[in-house]
Amino acid sequence: MHRAFGNFRHPATWNAVAIAVLVAGLAAATWIWQTQGRQTDIDPASLPGVLSPEDSAKYQRDVEIYYGKVGLLTEKWTRQAAELTHGKPLAELIGVLSIIGAAGCFTLGSILKRINRSALVSTGEASRTPAREP
Numbered sequence: 001m002h003r004a005f006g007n008f009r010h011p012a013t014w015n016a017v018a019i020a021v022l023v024a025g026l027a028a029a030t031w032i033w034q035t036q037g038r039q040t041d042i043d044p045a046s047l048p049g050v051l052s053p054e055d056s057a058k059y060q061r062d063v064e065i066y067y068g069k070v071g072l073l074t075e076k077w078t079r080q081a082a083e084l085t086h087g088k089p090l091a092e093l094i095g096v097l098s099i100i101g102a103a104g105c106f107t108l109g110s111i112l113k114r115i116n117r118s119a120l121v122s123t124g125e126a127s128r129t130p131a132r133e134p
Contacts, residue, residue, distance in 0.1 A: 011109040011116070018105030025098020032091035054079060 007013055053059055054075075064072045084093050 009112060009116075011113040014105045014109030014112065018102040018109065021098055021105060022102035025094055025101065029091040029095035029098065032094065033088055036087045036091065 060072060063075055067075070083089055
């Protein structure tokens with residue numbers, strides 16, 4: 001049976017996937033970073049000295065009354081997570097995730113290489129196969 005994406009038990013396949021993930025992720029992060037730098041829209045809430053409605057004491061007190069301390073923390077974390085979904089923080093997130101994903105694929109390829117070697121040694125096929133240079 002022919003597989004469209006190659007044999008995923010072969011370490012070289014995982015190394016190729018890792019390179020593709022790394023290149024695509026870093027290219028996307030670079031593109032997002034560059035396009036975000038060109039935008040000149042200024043958010044009034046991001047200016048120093050300007051307090052957003054969510055940061056006011058009244059809003060925080062109301063959220064704490066209705067939802068408690070956990071609700072206040074959850075609302076704060078939700079706002080912080082929303083900041084990661086656009087602009088330069090998104091570019092940083094994509095870059096870091098692509099590096100982590102590529103490292104995982106390289107590690108999986110290395111583990112499969114060791115497993116394949118140990119399987120050849122345990123079956124005795126290692127002595128029958130010609131030696132290759134590393």
